[in-house]
Amino acid sequence: MPERDVLQAANEVYADSFSQGHLPMPPARRLAIVTCMDARLDPARFLGLEPGDAHVIRNAGGQVTEDAIRSLVISHWLLGTQEIVVIAHTDCGMLTFTNDDLHGKLRDEAGADASDVDFLPFPNIEDSVRASLRAARESPLLPDTLEASGWVYDVRTGRLAEVRETADVRG
Numbered sequence: 001m002p003e004r005d006v007l008q009a010a011n012e013v014y015a016d017s018f019s020q021g022h023l024p025m026p027p028a029r030r031l032a033i034v035t036c037m038d039a040r041l042d043p044a045r046f047l048g049l050e051p052g053d054a055h056v057i058r059n060a061g062g063q064v065t066e067d068a069i070r071s072l073v074i075s076h077w078l079l080g081t082q083e084i085v086v087i088a089h090t091d092c093g094m095l096t097f098t099n100d101d102l103h104g105k106l107r108d109e110a111g112a113d114a115s116d117v118d119f120l121p122f123p124n125i126e127d128s129v130r131a132s133l134r135a136a137r138e139s140p141l142l143p144d145t146l147e148a149s150g151w152v153y154d155v156r157t158g159r160l161a162e163v164r165e166t167a168d169v170r171g
C-alpha cells in the first residue's frame with residue numbers, strides 16, 4: 001500500500017476522536033521554534049508542546065534562512081510570538097555534504113545546473129546555531145525585544161544542550 005493510503009487511514013482514526021477544533025490561530029505560548037526537518041526530531045514531544053502552543057518552522061538544518069525569517073516575521077508581527085528557539089541536533093545530515101557534492105550529484109543524476117544554489121550545509125552544529133541567532137537578531141524585520149535562544153538536541157539521548165554565544169558574536 002502506498003504511504004498516502006496509510007496516512008489517510010491514520011487520519012481517519014485521528015479525526016474520529018478530534019476535539020481541538022476550537023483552538024485560536026495565535027500560538028498560546030507565544031513561541032516560534034526553528035528546527036531541522038530530521039525525521040528523528042519530534043519537537044512537540046521533546047518540548048512538551050500541545051497543539052496550539054507554538055509555531056514550528058522546519059527546514060534542512062534548522063537554520064534561520066531568508067525563508068525562515070519570512071515565517072518569523074509573520075509569526076511575530078501578525079500572530080504575536082515573542083520568543084524564538086533555534087534547535088539544531090547531533091548527527092545532522094547537513095554535516096555530511098558540501099555544496100560541491102550536491103551540485104555534482106544534481107549535475108550527474110538529474111542533468112541540472114544547481115551551481116548557483118547554496119544548500120547551506122555546515123561543518124559545525126553549534127556555529128550553525130550561533131549563525132541562526134545572529135541572523136534573527138540582525139534582521140531589520142524582527143525587533144530587538146524578541147527573546148532568542150539556541151540549542152542542540154542529542155538524537156541519542158533526547159536531551160537538549162544550550163548553545164552559548166561567544167563574546168565575539170554578541171551583538
Ligand code: ZN
Nearest residue numbers: 036038092093
Ligand atoms: Zn538535521
